[in-house]
Amino acid sequence: MSGQTSGEGSVVSAGRIVAKLTAMAEDALFRAFGEAARGASPDVRPTTDARHGDYQVNGVLPLAKLMKDNPRKLAERFVAAFDTQGLCLAPEIAGPGFVNLRIDPAWLAAELGRAALDARLHVAPVAHPQKVVVDFSGPNVAKRMHVGHLRSTGIGDAIVRTLKFLGHKVIGDNHVGDWGTQFGILLWAWQAERDEAALAADPVGELERLYKVGSAAMKADPAVADQCRAELAALQAGDPERKALWDRFVAISRAEAERVYAHLEVEFDAWLGESFYNARLPGLVQELVDKGIAVEDAGAVCVFLDEPGLPKTPYIIRKSDGAFLYATTDLATVEHRIETLGAERIIYVVDTRQSDHFRQLFATCRKIGWHADFVHVGFGMMLGKDGRPFKTRDGGTVRLDQLLAEAEERILPLVQDKWPEADLAEQRRIAAKVGAGAVKYADLAQNLATDYKFDWDKLLAADGNTGPYLQYALVRCLSVLREHEARFGTTFEPDGAPLSLETDEEKALALELARFGDTLDRVGQQLLPHILCEYLYQLARTFSAFYAKHTILGDEATRRSRLTLTHLVYKTLETGLSCLNIPRVQRM
Numbered sequence: 195m196s197g198q199t200s201g202e203g204s205v206v207s208a209g210r211i212v213a214k215l216t217a218m219a220e221d222a223l224f225r226a227f228g229e230a231a232r233g234a235s236p237d238v239r240p241t242t243d244a245r246h247g248d249y250q251v252n253g254v255l256p257l258a259k260l261m262k263d264n265p266r267k268l269a270e271r272f273v274a275a276f277d278t279q280g281l282c283l284a285p286e287i288a289g290p291g292f293v294n295l296r297i298d299p300a301w302l303a304a305e306l307g308r309a310a311l312d313a314r315l316h317v318a319p320v321a322h323p324q325k326v327v328v329d330f331s332g333p334n335v336a337k338r339m340h341v342g343h344l345r346s347t348g349i350g351d352a353i354v355r356t357l358k359f360l361g362h363k364v365i366g367d368n369h370v371g372d373w374g375t376q377f378g379i380l381l382w383a384w385q386a387e388r389d390e391a392a393l394a395a396d397p398v399g400e401l402e403r404l405y406k407v408g409s410a411a412m413k414a415d416p417a418v419a420d421q422c423r424a425e426l427a428a429l430q431a432g433d434p435e436r437k438a439l440w441d442r443f444v445a446i447s448r449a450e451a452e453r454v455y456a457h458l459e460v461e462f463d464a465w466l467g468e469s470f471y472n473a474r475l476p477g478l479v480q481e482l483v484d485k486g487i488a489v490e491d492a493g494a495v496c497v498f499l500d501e502p503g504l505p506k507t508p509y510i511i512r513k514s515d516g517a518f519l520y521a522t523t524d525l526a527t528v529e530h531r532i533e534t535l536g537a538e539r540i541i542y543v544v545d546t547r548q549s550d551h552f553r554q555l556f557a558t559c560r561k562i563g564w565h566a567d568f569v570h571v572g573f574g575m576m577l578g579k580d581g582r583p584f585k586t587r588d589g590g591t592v593r594l595d596q597l598l599a600e601a602e603e604r605i606l607p608l609v610q611d612k613w614p615e616a617d618l619a620e621q622r623r624i625a626a627k628v629g630a631g632a633v634k635y636a637d638l639a640q641n642l643a644t645d646y647k648f649d650w651d652k653l654l655a656a657d658g659n660t661g662p663y664l665q666y667a668l669v670r671c672l673s674v675l676r677e678h679e680a681r682f683g684t685t686f687e688p689d690g691a692p693l694s695l696e697t698d699e700e701k702a703l704a705l706e707l708a709r710f711g712d713t714l715d716r717v718g719q720q721l722l723p724h725i726l727c728e729y730l731y732q733l734a735r736t737f738s739a740f741y742a743k744h745t746i747l748g749d750e751a752t753r754r755s756r757l758t759l760t761h762l763v764y765k766t767l768e769t770g771l772s773c774l775n776i777p778r779v780q781r782m
């Protein structure tokens with residue numbers, strides 16, 4: 195039987211229970227109600243209370259309203275038309291017209307037995323892969339990376355990796371701020387104020403200082419402001435000396451950022467900063483004026499947008515002094531991504547303070563006729579434990595490299611305690627991974643739209659929805675598998691045979707394992723990594739309950755099946771953490 199394909203997500207594909215049940219329920223709706231049910235969504239979702247089954251079909255109630263019929267009666271017709279295909283037991287009607295579904299344990303046992311043989315755990319790539327650009331991190335030149343960059347970097351990276359695992363063609367692009375008025379200031383300050391010794395000792399620190407000194411001087415003295423503008427104009431006109439200095443500023447900042455990315459284990463597919471689009475800006479603005487999309491207004495060039503929900507102010511793409519803006523560069527960037535890279539979906543992982551900018555950008559693109567699925571994944575601020583902006587003791591911004599170093603220091607004693615026989619370098623290597631993982635995980639684990647309170651004690655806790663807890667759960671699975679090897683002299687290999695799911699703990703664990711594909715689909719659609727964190731945490735807890743109650747390496751009748759469950763938990767945690775890019779360690 196083939197599923198109806200009413201858009202992505204309802205395509206029947208292996209490793210996805212919700213998608214399969216949805217397709218089956220769509221069939222049943224069609225068979226029971228024919229044309230009357232056209233376009234109706236069965237709305238299949240996991241139940242919140244296991245006593246009501248594993249999944250529920252909520253779509254009959256709204257359909258009854260539409261058909262002006264008794265929902266209970268329609269539910270009965272729906273159930274009679276529902277072909278379980280061996281995936282679930284006979285559906286049950288509950289309340290006014292909900293339909294509850296319970297996964298057939300025999301199906302689950304066979305499915306997981308087979309999935310254990312597959313490196314992808316039966317999570318097949320999506321049926322319709324998209325070309326996606328994810329714009330994330332984007333630090334500015336001459337500014338040191340601080341905690342504010344952690345969120346965009348970690349969330350963007352998790353989105354990139356999850357979409358790649360799902361089979362999409364993804365370009366993770368670091369849109370660094372490497373062009374703009376700040377370079378006039380920097381060039382002036384470099385010539386007037388630079389301190390060679392400081393530059394040698396801490397290059398980015400010195401750039402940051404120069405920028406501050408330059409900004410202050412420019413505000414205080416109109417003559418300096420004029421000189422800064424002249425520097426910028428010379429750079430833009432292609433003066434080789436200024437260009438060489440600019441190259442140097444960019445290289446210094448990049449080297450610093452690369453160190454932070456290396457510690458976070460983040461990589462980019464492209465690194466196309468604002469400067470990459472520079473040459474295109476005058477022509478683009480002219481074309482938009484010629485097409486009547488942009489108009490001149492008091493010397494500036496603007497796009498007037500009157501869509502509901504947009505700011506009243508026009509979108510300015512050229513200032514009256516002829517300068518281009520952040521908005522202009524972003525337009526040229528979209529053009530490149532759609533026309534040269536072929537992007538079908540463009541995702542911006544940038545804090546919510548820029549949401550007006552992105553709304554206007556997307557509306558302008560639609561007006562131009564550049565079509566893609568544009569998404570701004572906005573996130574809240576990083577706050578201290580006290581709910582105020584996260585700052586150092588003396589009120590400065592918290593440097594990202596120092597934050598990661600502190601995580602390592604805090605974790606080190608724990609690693610030394612658990613693994614005293616390793617040498618210090620090895621202990622440090624593990625502490626760095628666990629520390630970076632803990633910091634990243636804490637950021638990913640909660641809904642990204644809200645502000646996030648940074649709290650060392652919470653994020654390093656060995657218990658709860660934390661990086662260390664999941665890293666530890668993974669190590670525990672590994673040690674069971676190692677123990678098997680030590681006792682029986684061979685590595686455990688799953689054989690594809692159905693599991694034997696006798697106890698409640700085994701059944702619960704199996705069902706949780708089977709939900710991995712659905713979870714990844716949801717993250718891919720909603721772009722919310724915390725959904726995956728929550729799932730992995732649930733899985734680890736369900737495994738822990740099973741582990742506490744049952745012997746895995748016991749008698750032969752249960753051993754193979756329980757080892758397969760352990761292997762599946764290991765693989766699922768490993769794959770899930772790899773999508774989130776939380777480092778995994780072999781020992782802890």
Ligand code: ARG
Binds near residue numbers: 329331333334542544
């Ligand atoms: N550099 C920008 C900032 O620090 C972030 C860039 C976001 N990406 C974009 N295409 N506008 O705010």
